[in-house]
Amino acid sequence: MKYCMQCGSEYQDGVVRCADCPDSALVDAETMSQRHIPLPGESDTRKFARVATAEDQFTAEDYVRLLELKSIPVFAQPRRAGVVDVLTTGALESWWDIMVGEEHLAQAAQLIAQEQQQLESTSAEAARAAEEEELETESAVPPGGP
Numbered sequence: 001m002k003y004c005m006q007c008g009s010e011y012q013d014g015v016v017r018c019a020d021c022p023d024s025a026l027v028d029a030e031t032m033s034q035r036h037i038p039l040p041g042e043s044d045t046r047k048f049a050r051v052a053t054a055e056d057q058f059t060a061e062d063y064v065r066l067l068e069l070k071s072i073p074v075f076a077q078p079r080r081a082g083v084v085d086v087l088t089t090g091a092l093e094s095w096w097d098i099m100v101g102e103e104h105l106a107q108a109a110q111l112i113a114q115e116q117q118q119l120e121s122t123s124a125e126a127a128r129a130a131e132e133e134e135l136e137t138e139s140a141v142p143p144g145g146p
Contacts, residue, residue: 002026003039010040036073036103046073048099051108053079060096066115072108073101 002011004018004026011018011026018024029039038044054060060076067074077097100108 002028003032003037005032005035005037008032008037008040036101047102048073048075049102049105050097051100051105052098052112054096054098056095060098063098063112063115066111067098067100067104067108070107070111072104072111074108075099 002013002015003009004011004021004024006021006024007018009018009020015026018026032039036046038046052063054063054076064074064076077099079095079097098108098112
């Protein structure tokens with residue numbers, strides 16, 4: 001038997017493409033097992049671990065998109081839903097946990113670290129540009145001035 005790597009559907013050996021996922025390859029059961037993809041009828045025993053946290057939903061979505069592009073199983077889990085959580089727990093925690101399959105933890109951590117460095121450098125450049133623009137605006141002579 002062959003299985004679709006994307007949806008897990010089972011096919012006879014003569015079939016070459018999944019009917020629902022035409023871009024997904026069909027593989028044997030051993031390959032599915034090696035990639036930690038459960039077969040139909042098996043329970044999903046993958047374990048997920050936190051690779052990062054995000055302070056806002058947009059950053060969490062950025063991290064998820066980045067990891068999905070590298071075919072890393074990922075999901076973002078909100079840790080708190082609003083101000084009431086701070087009042088009841090007494091702790092201000094990050095908004096989102098970014099969870100990945102344990103077998104992808106090192107690769108995901110490296111990718112997120114690179115993304116964070118890129119965001120920080122972009123933020124620093126934007127701050128410098130804003131300061132330069134502000135200095136130019138302050139030093140400009142107003143119309144009708146001396």
